[in-house]
Amino acid sequence: MRALISALALIALPAVAQAPALPGAPETARVTAGTYKVETNHTQVGFAVDHFGFSIFRGAFSGASGTLAIDPANPTKAQLSVTVPIASVQTSNDTLNKELVSADWFDSGQFPNATFVSTAIALGPNNTALVDGNLTIHGITKPARMQVHFHGAGINPMDKALTAGFDARMGFNRSDFGITKYVPVVSDHVELTIAGAFEKQ
């Protein structure tokens, strides 16, 4: 009997060694009901605009905070509220970083944060959802829709927290929020590519 178990263990060994050691897996069942807090260090809001029709120009915001209240038995009732500090803006150009927070663009002195607060959620195929909400930028609030894809969930081996992550996209016209500098040669349309990580409280 001992020998058999031992043999099984040996046979099993290569498979175990090959098995992905990732803590996160795209299994929605791993997301348990409760309140999750934005995991700031792994939440990034990337933006992209068109520059003169020649190329795409990208940057990112970080330092996000907020909460996601979710019950997997009733996912369309989930509530998301996120705040992103404008001063976190980063591009490959230091001069532009300073310009972007100035009154010519975001005016972070008067409007230090952008926020998104969900109002309705509709589930889509393949672990996706459409999250409607109110987006506030530059002191102006407009309805906006986020396309969300569940990335993965599991226990983070570092801090043992149940972590869930999402990939999201959102598009809007910045002129709707009163940020019109260089429109239309720098595109009015802004595409956001968001990595959102949350830890259960």
Added chain:
Amino acid sequence: MRRLPLLVALLALPAAAQAPMKLPSAPPGKPDPAGIVAGTYAIEPAHTQVMFALDHLGFSIFRGFLSNASGTLRLDPRNIGATKLDVTIPIDSIYTTSRELNGELIGAKFLDVQHWPNATFASTSALLGPDGKVLVNGNLTLHGQTHPAQITVRLHGAGKSLMGKGQSLGFDGRMAINRSEYGISGGVPLVSDQVQITIAAAFEQQ
């Protein structure tokens, strides 16, 4: 006749005062390959960005950037096969949303900027792919190690330059590599081996 240029100048004044850099009323770049002029182009570093994305623990995607690229592109739209692209990117241009991580990434555990200050890509061949995309094959050197790599490129826009005398050109590019092949295996597999690279490349005709 004298008065007409003056009137034009007066009308133009408020706009000029508003925007010292005289901006066109519409984006000059068009995504039309017919607008590409054969010639030698230099990278326009201020609008060339290399974005990389990795999977973090299976929870989320983590992105960062490299910039300050330099290099040249020789291009003839009637002879795609003769395309020649050479790009150099300084590793110390790397940035993410974590300053602490930026320091780690250029350290010996990852990109080891002291020994390998630059990444380079030198094309070896180019061919027309599907949907007007161009597949650019070349040698990617990263962390002192060189491997063949392929960039899938799409014309973003071409048109008359606002900065120089010739044409401006921009491309969107995508590439995927396994970083362990370049000896950058810190954190693999918890932080993914595969790196997805999304490139915005801008060029000015020389």
